[in-house]
Amino acid sequence: MNIANKTVLITGANRGIGRALVDEALRRGAKRVYAGTRSGLQHADKRVVRLTLDLTNASQIERAVGAVEALDVLINNAGVATFDDLSDTAATEKILAVNLYGTFNVTRGFLLPIIPAYSISKAALFSLTQSLRAQLARKGVTVHGVFAGPVDTDMSRGFDVPKASPESVAQAIFDGLKEGEEDIFPDSASQTIAESWRTSAAKALEHQNAAFVKGEG
Numbered sequence: 426m427n428i429a430n431k432t433v434l435i436t437g438a439n440r441g442i443g444r445a446l447v448d449e450a451l452r453r454g455a456k457r458v459y460a461g462t463r464s465g466l467q468h469a470d471k472r473v474v475r476l477t478l479d480l481t482n483a484s485q486i487e488r489a490v491g492a493v494e495a496l497d498v499l500i501n502n503a504g505v506a507t508f509d510d511l512s513d514t515a516a517t518e519k520i521l522a523v524n525l526y527g528t529f530n531v532t533r534g535f536l537l538p539i540i541p542a543y544s545i546s547k548a549a550l551f552s553l554t555q556s557l558r559a560q561l562a563r564k565g566v567t568v569h570g571v572f573a574g575p576v577d578t579d580m581s582r583g584f585d586v587p588k589a590s591p592e593s594v595a596q597a598i599f600d601g602l603k604e605g606e607e608d609i610f611p612d613s614a615s616q617t618i619a620e621s622w623r624t625s626a627a628k629a630l631e632h633q634n635a636a637f638v639k640g641e642g
């Protein structure tokens with residue numbers, strides 16, 4: 426997509442990457458750049474429109490949605506990062522409130538799509554699995570993820586596709602555990618992606634990050 430003559434909204438636009446994105450969008454000829462910030466942004470370019478937008482504030486999201494006439498590009502840039510070891514639930518919730526739910530609520534506010542909540546929750550859970558795996562390795566605890574395709578249970582009743590039996594999946598999960606597989610693909614549908622996942626750049630990055638965590642410990 427070409428940014429020229431487009432209307433762009435950038436969250437977390439007051440500093441860091443967000444601030445740079447504002448300038449880059451202008452440089453590329455954006456028609457209007459909505460700068461979502463908590464604290465404000467002074468910008469000489471008249472194409473920049475400031476929006477008060479804290480991702481965790483529902484009424485600010487609602488007001489921002491009302492203030493934007495039309496939008497071509499939404500850049501969900503705002504985020505927080507604190508170094509943690511998952512021992513402080515409140516700290517984890519604070520990060521999720523911004524990075525996950527905040528981003529979700531802003532996107533929903535502007536686009537009103539049907540977003541598959543199940544997939545979002547599982548994607549986040551997958552990331553949690555990776556973090557726990559790295560964290561708990563120090564204590565000698567192994568963490569395994571199970572990535573099942575469609576399984577013939579109540580959950581998938583309305584889903585008309587070939588399904589594995591719960592019994593075969595249960596068997597494959599224990600087999601995977603026995604083989605020491607970090608990521609277990611327990612049915613023929615999920616097995617089709619097993620090899621490409623295990624040799625993927627994402628998996629290599631996970632191992633790289635885990636080695637970093639181990640070194641920090």
Ligand SMILES: NC(=O)c1ccc[n+]([C@@H]2O[C@H](COP(=O)([O-])OP(=O)(O)OC[C@H]3O[C@@H](n4cnc5c(N)ncnc54)[C@H](OP(=O)(O)O)[C@@H]3O)[C@@H](O)[C@H]2O)c1
Nearest residue numbers: 437438439440441442443463478479480481502503504523
């Ligand atoms: N820096 C990196 O190495 C790196 C690498 C990969 C990905 N990222 C991602 O890139 C994005 C921008 O990171 P950055 O490096 O530019 O971070 P940054 O310099 O710390 O800036 C974070 C921005 O997010 C805003 N923000 C935080 N909480 C918010 C909230 N509740 N509502 C609205 N805005 C909020 C901040 O606003 P305030 O000024 O009001 O706090 C600030 O504008 C983040 O999503 C980050 O996860 C960064």
